[in-house]
Amino acid sequence: MKSWSIGILAFAGTFCYGQKQDSVMLRKIYTEALKHAQCYANLDYLCNKIGGRLAGSPQAQQAVEWSFRTMKNSGADSVFMQECLVPHWVRGGKEIGQIRSTKSTDDKDRRLEVEAVKICALGGSVATPWEGILADVLEVQGVDELYKLGAEKIKGKIVFFNRPFDNSEIDPFNAYGKAVDQRWKGPSIAAKFGAVATVCRSMTTLINDVPHTGSMQYLDSIPEKIPACAISTWAAERLSSLLKSSAEPVQFYLNMSCQTLPDEKSCNVVAELKGWEHPEKIIVVGGHLDSWETGDGAQDDGAGVVQSIEVIRILKALGIKPRFTIRAVAFINEENGLRGGLKYGELAAKNKEQHVLAIETDRGGFTPRGFTFSGSAEQRKKLFKWKPLFEPYGVYDFTGKGGGGDISPLEKQGVPLMELYPDPQRYFDYHHTADDTFKSVNKRELEMGAATLAAMVYLVSEHGF
Amino acid sequence: MKSWSIGILAFAGTFCYGQKQDSVMLRKIYTEALKHAQCYANLDYLCNKIGGRLAGSPQAQQAVEWSFRTMKNSGADSVFMQECLVPHWVRGGKEIGQIRSTKSTDDKDRRLEVEAVKICALGGSVATPWEGILADVLEVQGVDELYKLGAEKIKGKIVFFNRPFDNSEIDPFNAYGKAVDQRWKGPSIAAKFGAVATVCRSMTTLINDVPHTGSMQYLDSIPEKIPACAISTWAAERLSSLLKSSAEPVQFYLNMSCQTLPDEKSCNVVAELKGWEHPEKIIVVGGHLDSWETGDGAQDDGAGVVQSIEVIRILKALGIKPRFTIRAVAFINEENGLRGGLKYGELAAKNKEQHVLAIETDRGGFTPRGFTFSGSAEQRKKLFKWKPLFEPYGVYDFTGKGGGGDISPLEKQGVPLMELYPDPQRYFDYHHTADDTFKSVNKRELEMGAATLAAMVYLVSEHGF
Numbered sequence: 001m002k003s004w005s006i007g008i009l010a011f012a013g014t015f016c017y018g019q020k021q022d023s024v025m026l027r028k029i030y031t032e033a034l035k036h037a038q039c040y041a042n043l044d045y046l047c048n049k050i051g052g053r054l055a056g057s058p059q060a061q062q063a064v065e066w067s068f069r070t071m072k073n074s075g076a077d078s079v080f081m082q083e084c085l086v087p088h089w090v091r092g093g094k095e096i097g098q099i100r101s102t103k104s105t106d107d108k109d110r111r112l113e114v115e116a117v118k119i120c121a122l123g124g125s126v127a128t129p130w131e132g133i134l135a136d137v138l139e140v141q142g143v144d145e146l147y148k149l150g151a152e153k154i155k156g157k158i159v160f161f162n163r164p165f166d167n168s169e170i171d172p173f174n175a176y177g178k179a180v181d182q183r184w185k186g187p188s189i190a191a192k193f194g195a196v197a198t199v200c201r202s203m204t205t206l207i208n209d210v211p212h213t214g215s216m217q218y219l220d221s222i223p224e225k226i227p228a229c230a231i232s233t234w235a236a237e238r239l240s241s242l243l244k245s246s247a248e249p250v251q252f253y254l255n256m257s258c259q260t261l262p263d264e265k266s267c268n269v270v271a272e273l274k275g276w277e278h279p280e281k282i283i284v285v286g287g288h289l290d291s292w293e294t295g296d297g298a299q300d301d302g303a304g305v306v307q308s309i310e311v312i313r314i315l316k317a318l319g320i321k322p323r324f325t326i327r328a329v330a331f332i333n334e335e336n337g338l339r340g341g342l343k344y345g346e347l348a349a350k351n352k353e354q355h356v357l358a359i360e361t362d363r364g365g366f367t368p369r370g371f372t373f374s375g376s377a378e379q380r381k382k383l384f385k386w387k388p389l390f391e392p393y394g395v396y397d398f399t400g401k402g403g404g405g406d407i408s409p410l411e412k413q414g415v416p417l418m419e420l421y422p423d424p425q426r427y428f429d430y431h432h433t434a435d436d437t438f439k440s441v442n443k444r445e446l447e448m449g450a451a452t453l454a455a456m457v458y459l460v461s462e463h464g465f
Numbered sequence: 466m467k468s469w470s471i472g473i474l475a476f477a478g479t480f481c482y483g484q485k486q487d488s489v490m491l492r493k494i495y496t497e498a499l500k501h502a503q504c505y506a507n508l509d510y511l512c513n514k515i516g517g518r519l520a521g522s523p524q525a526q527q528a529v530e531w532s533f534r535t536m537k538n539s540g541a542d543s544v545f546m547q548e549c550l551v552p553h554w555v556r557g558g559k560e561i562g563q564i565r566s567t568k569s570t571d572d573k574d575r576r577l578e579v580e581a582v583k584i585c586a587l588g589g590s591v592a593t594p595w596e597g598i599l600a601d602v603l604e605v606q607g608v609d610e611l612y613k614l615g616a617e618k619i620k621g622k623i624v625f626f627n628r629p630f631d632n633s634e635i636d637p638f639n640a641y642g643k644a645v646d647q648r649w650k651g652p653s654i655a656a657k658f659g660a661v662a663t664v665c666r667s668m669t670t671l672i673n674d675v676p677h678t679g680s681m682q683y684l685d686s687i688p689e690k691i692p693a694c695a696i697s698t699w700a701a702e703r704l705s706s707l708l709k710s711s712a713e714p715v716q717f718y719l720n721m722s723c724q725t726l727p728d729e730k731s732c733n734v735v736a737e738l739k740g741w742e743h744p745e746k747i748i749v750v751g752g753h754l755d756s757w758e759t760g761d762g763a764q765d766d767g768a769g770v771v772q773s774i775e776v777i778r779i780l781k782a783l784g785i786k787p788r789f790t791i792r793a794v795a796f797i798n799e800e801n802g803l804r805g806g807l808k809y810g811e812l813a814a815k816n817k818e819q820h821v822l823a824i825e826t827d828r829g830g831f832t833p834r835g836f837t838f839s840g841s842a843e844q845r846k847k848l849f850k851w852k853p854l855f856e857p858y859g860v861y862d863f864t865g866k867g868g869g870g871d872i873s874p875l876e877k878q879g880v881p882l883m884e885l886y887p888d889p890q891r892y893f894d895y896h897h898t899a900d901d902t903f904k905s906v907n908k909r910e911l912e913m914g915a916a917t918l919a920a921m922v923y924l925v926s927e928h929g930f
Contacts, residue, residue: 167909170499397861
């Protein structure tokens with residue numbers, strides 16, 4: 001009986017000692033980040049010297065070169081590229097959008113009213129003819145409604161997708177998930193029924209005059225690719241109210257010169273710290289380097305890239321020698337193709353790499369609240385055991401599911417995935433807009449996120465996963 | 466045995482049913498806030514139509530009248546004022562600050578270098594003489610250092626308090642707590658040793674060129690009141706580096722025309738929803754109406770005022786009839802006197818009011834993370850029991866201690882105190898500066914805070930405390 005209790009005590013002692021050491025190291029990691037991080041200065045350069053950088057653009061190429069240099073400077077043992085082909089879509093000249101309605105208090109005063117509204121082409125859209133497209137507007141609340149209406153009512157129209165975000169969702173990413181099919185597959189379904197173009201309400205919790213771009217997909221089965229744009233939520237409300245109040249048809253005019261050029265060569269950039277004990281086992285943390293060119297790609301996802309590089313810098317600065325190999329990856333082409341993420345997964349399979357864990361950071365540089373996770377129940381248990389280590393830093397939430405897009409190809413290879421979960425409330429104020437600039441990122445919030453990533457990488461490297 | 470287990474089950478059933486009902490009601494409260502809140506529009510008016518509003522100013526008076534109207538519109542059963550006298554300090558004309566150093570590469574090229582730096586008088590400071598004050602600068606790392614240096618080294622000097630924020634603190638409010646004595650009592654201690662003025666490094670986590678004002682106190686015991694100002698952290702770094710590198714004395718020049726006028730009449734504004742069962746028992750929630758005039762007082766503390774009013778609106782909109790009386794208070798003069806908070810406490814004692822709980826919201830309109838609390842162990846237990854009800858809304862942290870300044874006079878009367886604990890990372894980017902404007906507040910974050918306050922008020926009113 002006695003030896004049994006001593007055994008228990010010894011075990012508890014070891015456990016506590018281990019936790020204590022970890023907690024001391026986490027404290028060092030957060031202090032290093034909050035006092036000496038370079039991620040904010042790095043983000044400043046990426047956003048303000050390079051700016052928006054859609055895959056295939058000269059800015060994306062500059063960003064690749066910048067990543068290489070910055071990773072070298074972070075103290076990585078080695079930095080290398082993973083080449084891949086990326087789509088090359090360009091927005092072209094200034095886009096024009098107009099709402100045309102009939103003002104008719106009485107027959108004598110009857111006249112056309114033209115209101116200019118900001119539009120932005122959805123990524124991947126075809127251009128309009130040079131003279132633009134003018135047609136009657138048909139407002140719908142979603143893709144399903146098109147099937148109910150049928151070709152007769154849709155043919156020749158501009159379909160206006162206007163289902164708003166459900167703002168009662170506590171996490172706006174859930175509201176996004178419930179609305180984004182309108183942007184992604186709306187144009188294809190509308191084309192199927194003979195629509196001539198689509199206009200999509202912007203994906204945001206706010207009502208303001210900032211249009212949000214984003215990807216769309218043309219299904220192979222459609223008769224013809226039709227132009228697709230987004231309008232601001234303010235303009236969407238205006239258009240909808242005119243459609244309700246006007247006895248005569250309301251028309252929309254759009255003119256866009258976007259086009260898809262031939263694929264370009266580009267690459268992921270990978271920094272590596274070699275593991276001293278198991279160099280063959282890899283923990284990867286990454287964000288995506290490309291961004292929409294409407295803004296500077298600060299929250300989406302410059303933040304994730306500079307945080308991932310910062311993980312390397314922090315480990316190096318603290319003299320932490322990781323047992324496993326640590327990789328920071330700047331993925332290319334997340335926004336409109338995922339070719340970088342796919343290439344990473346392809347090479348991991350081809351080279352039979354052993355990934356212990358893949359972590360993504362692509363939800364903005366806001367205060368970290370936790371991690372989402374996809375993996376085994378055993379691993380989830382381990383994660384929960386580490387929760388008390390993170391709580392002093394306000395990082396409480398380990399309940400969410402899923403990783404991110406760029407690391408998703410690794411899931412098939414049995415790799416557990418995580419994503420940093422920052423506070424989500426402000427994300428859709430900036431997402432895919434001209435407002436996604438450096439000044440929207442808070443220095444301490446960004447640094448706290450980098451520290452939280454470094455802490456997770458450290459724990460997994462120390463204890464396995 | 467059987468009846469005992471049935472008893473347990475019945476109890477568990479009641480408990481679960483109660484928790485279930487509460488969780489349904491909290492969901493309604495958050496939905497109401499996120500879909501229909503008026504707090505953001507109210508804050509827009511307060512910041513952009515009225516603006517900065519130091520106690521005693523015409524803007525403060527406008528804000529009192531605005532509060533009265535807005536509280537009426539929120540659906541309160543009654544709105545009333547609590548009159549009190551407030552100090553009336555005014556900043557006066559444009560403040561001038563200069564660093565004067567000697568540039569001397571060699572004797573022939575020796576010349577005076579004058580660099581203009583932004584300063585702002587600390588609240589309550591006396592003016593300089595009309596011609597300003599020019600004197601040698603003595604840099605110190607805190608108030609204690611003055612005692613070590615003694616009068617001989619301090620007499621005739623401008624004391625420059627330059628101990629920075631400890632950015633390794635996870636909660637910047639702790640860094641503030643560790644640095645703010647330099648601003649608050651630094652001028653008095655410096656005056657005691659014969660200094661002619663003080664310059665204080667701004668209270669912020671950032672290095673930028675925005676000076677932060679804030680209160681200071683002249684002790685009765687000092688021989689003479691000396692002028693006290695703040696400089697930006699950027700200017701503080703500059704001044705410090707010149708002091709280190711310059712062989713000759715570095716001087717500072719300041720010119721300020723601030724003054725304290727006779728006390729003015731002002732008031733707290735109080736909205737009330739009468740309790741149907743115990744109208745004599747009161748739950749109070751409040752923020753402060755006054756703000757520094759350097760900005761628009763959006764985060765500090767327009768946010769708290771509009772959130773408190775929103776609590777009333779939400780309860781009313783949902784048809785919740787509270788068992789206890791609910792009060793929303795716009796306190797006056799928190800920034801430089803606390804006369805409103807003191808008056809509220811005085812009247813509560815005089816009228817033998819029974820306060821069940823007092824909640825303050827004065828830490829900015831950021832995503833709510835929890836509540837701080839001061840009260841009995843029994844009450845803390847109750848609070849922890851409610852934690853699972855808040856977790857779906859990202860509100861996890863109930864471990865912090867303390868209430869806020871305005872409700873602190875109630876503590877002596879045995880009233881338990883709470884303060885809403887929003888995410889603290891961005892607060893000292895704005896605090897007491899020209900950057901504390903409406904656009905620094907995020908709509909959803911503000912609304913989430915209002916909902917969290919309403920949820921707590923609801924639970925305490927339903928279940929007692």
